[in-house]
Amino acid sequence: QVQLVESGGGLVQSGGSLSVSCAASGSIRSFHVMGWYRQVPGNPRELVALITSAEGTIYADSVKGRFTISRDNAKNILLLQMNNLKPEDTAVYYCYAQAKSQSGTWGQGTQVTVSS
Numbered sequence: 001q002v003q004l005v006e007s008g009g010g011l012v013q014s015g016g017s018l019s020v021s022c023a024a025s026g027s028i029r030s031f032h033v034m035g036w037y038r039q040v041p042g043n044p045r046e047l048v049a050l051i052t053s054a055e056g057t058i059y060a061d062s063v064k065g066r067f068t069i070s071r072d073n074a075k076n077i078l079l080l081q082m083n084n085l086k087p088e089d090t091a092v093y094y095c096y097a098q099a100k101s102q103s104g105t106w107g108q109g110t111q112v113t114v115s116s
Helices: none
Strands: 004-007 010-013 018-024 031-039 046-052 057-059 067-072 077-082 091-099 110-115
Touching: 004 091, 018 031, 018 091, 018 110, 031 067, 031 077, 046 067, 046 077, 057 067, 077 091
Parallel strands: 010 110
Antiparallel strands: 004 018, 018 077, 031 046, 031 091, 046 057, 067 077, 091 110
């Protein structure tokens, strides 16, 4: 089974930018859907953005116009570019991938902290 490893989280000031990456241990071409979710302690995990194999995208309303999701099938990487970050974007960000007719795979998460 392909494993997912996130990186690039960290501390950034409000209004700043940060990019998080998700590296897969194998080919991501088979993943029909890949995405980013985030979770704050005590709250359920919530969708941030999804991208399909046809590169269609879906964004949560709270991040539209600020975040951009992309996938590089040649490098087996999923990216999330986050601009104009707000303190409420602080969370652990998880990479997700799912092939058709299979259960999804999660990464271990990376912490993003936005200071006010």
